[in-house]
Amino acid sequence: MSEHESPELIDLFTAYTAGPGSIGAHLRVSAAHAHARDPLLVVTGADMALYPGDGRPLTVLPYRLSNRGFKELAAVSHLGTALASLVELYRHDPGGVWRADAENLLLQVRRSRAANSTALWRDRIAAVSHRGREEAIATMVDYACAVTERYLLRALADASLLNHRTLREEYLEDGHPDLPVSFNRIMVATFFLVGMDNAHRLIAWCDAQDIDWARAMVVVVGQIGRPTAGVTWRTNGVAGTVLAASRHTLPLDRLYIAPHARGFATPVGGDLSEVEELEPVLRQLWAGTRVTVELGGAMFEGYPAFSPGDDRPGLLGERTVTRADEIITEQPRIRSPKDWFTLVTRLRLVMEDPRQLLSGAVTDYAAQQLIEHGNDPLAVTVPGLDDEPYPAYGSISAAA
Structure with a gap:
């Protein structure tokens, strides 16, 4: 631990988010157990594996190695x-x-x-x-x-x-x-x-698996193409092919792209041991992501919800939210440090949109405010801190 860190507050941090004994880890295990019978489709840069669920044997398609021409x-x-x-x-x-x-x-x-x-x-x-x-x-x-x-x-x-x-x-x-x-x-x-050719073979393989797409858990792991490519639904060609293979019956919010997650090497000689060993890890990855998304809707009910199926890419990041029944796809514009409807909407967004960094709800706004105020932190209004009616330090009792 660094000398500038507070051990007590670091322990509070790890109680939720770090280590196998944390609340977050327990939630991921619990969520994976709840989805143990659902089919899990995992796509890497070279292979596609279907874990049917309930302990049934997996199937692997090495689509990249079998790509002729x-x-x-x-x-x-x-x-x-x-x-x-x-x-x-x-x-x-x-x-x-x-x-x-x-x-x-x-x-x-x-x-x-x-x-x-x-x-x-x-x-x-x-x-x-x-x-x-x-x-x-x-x-x-x-x-x-x-x-x-x-x-x-x-x-x-x-x-x-x-x-x-x-x-x-x-x-x-x-x-x-x-x-x-x-x-x-x-x-x-x-x-x-x-x-x-890629799509033809992947669609034929998926058709042969008779996947229940409404229940399917789909995750694309690792690097797909060049290091900066394929990190969103719109830019990932394999994800698009899977959606097409489902005849677009796979709900888009059941497909996650995890470019930094561990995948598996193409099986050699029919040895599926590595692929089998990764099933619980990958189920926890998908289910842990899913349960966090669901927390967003539960915690921030009454604010605009995130939807991955937006068809207006030219307007992403430029919308102003005004009603709770609106659907958002990217960070809505914050009009002022007192624009609490948008600020809380952003909290819901970073929970429900798996592409978002949870701590990034207002990072872009903070950076823009610094630019507008000559990079002087004291000249910027911190929403939720400045001008709030907090009681005097130490005056609040936690006793019931």
């Missing part, structure tokens, strides 16, 4: 970004590594074009969701390699072509006479094919 299609879709990156490399250092990188990319484009064929996509890659389109995919890949090779050859001969305007006008965007299909369209097509 992902890297091959990504290789094509990345060509646009690769050329844009070469532009940046040249801009930063015209005498640097851009030329060697461009020559290597040219080599790989030529090798890929030579290896590409209808037979490759039909007989070797053989993604089920691509059946019937193999010839069209091979034609698209051939064209993508050809126009990329053409741009690289011109840029290597004349480096002044390595600028973003030329890249957009002569490669990425519609309208150039020598570009019957712009590369932007190819990027959309390749991303769509990958997403369609």
Whole structure:
């Protein structure tokens, strides 16, 4: 314990929120027990596991490892970004590594074009969701390699072509006479094919499990894609696929995304021991989150409730709450330090919205108030502290 900390108040803190003997830990265990019979669907960056509940055997789908054609299609879709990156490399250092990188990319484009064929996509890659389109995919890949090779050859001969305007006008965007299909369209097509294949297999697997979606506990754990991606319902593609697989009968408030939670490695050789061991941990994660959400409605009844199903993303964070029957999706705007309806509404929001930090109900407002008052804490009104009629220190008795 640090010398500046109060041991008595630290013990008060841990009585609720820290350690296996705390109130919070006991509540998580109790909540998990209450949901022990519900199906739990856990999604990681590579796998999907269904714990049916009541001790029934689990099932795992290694959807990432079984994704045929992902890297091959990504290789094509990345060509646009690769050329844009070469532009940046040249801009930063015209005498640097851009030329060697461009020559290597040219080599790989030529090798890929030579290896590409209808037979490759039909007989070797053989993604089920691509059946019937193999010839069209091979034609698209051939064209993508050809126009990329053409741009690289011109840029290597004349480096002044390595600028973003030329890249957009002569490669990425519609309208150039020598570009019957712009590369932007190819990027959309390749991303769509990958997403369609993922979704096709996940939907088929979920259908085969006969999941009771109304009772399902769904949690997405760990990193999904790049470190900053997939941390909300709107940005997590796998979560969107699960919702689609349920035919949107899975209530959105039963799906939680936990990017920092521990997942499991893809089972090797049919060994499911690690996945089995994590079931109680993951059930407590979901149930502990759920019970906190439910506390928000119980503690702050009579204030606007949180709903994850908002369809107005352009207005998030800009709404002013005025009535208890309103639905909120992000922090509503605080009009003044005395705007208690909004301040308490925010308390309910951070409890009911699992994306929120519980202590963050008014953090943004505090920061903005400091900016407006020259970063002088004494010039800021602290809601609930300043100008409140507290009795004199020590004058209140706790006796009944």
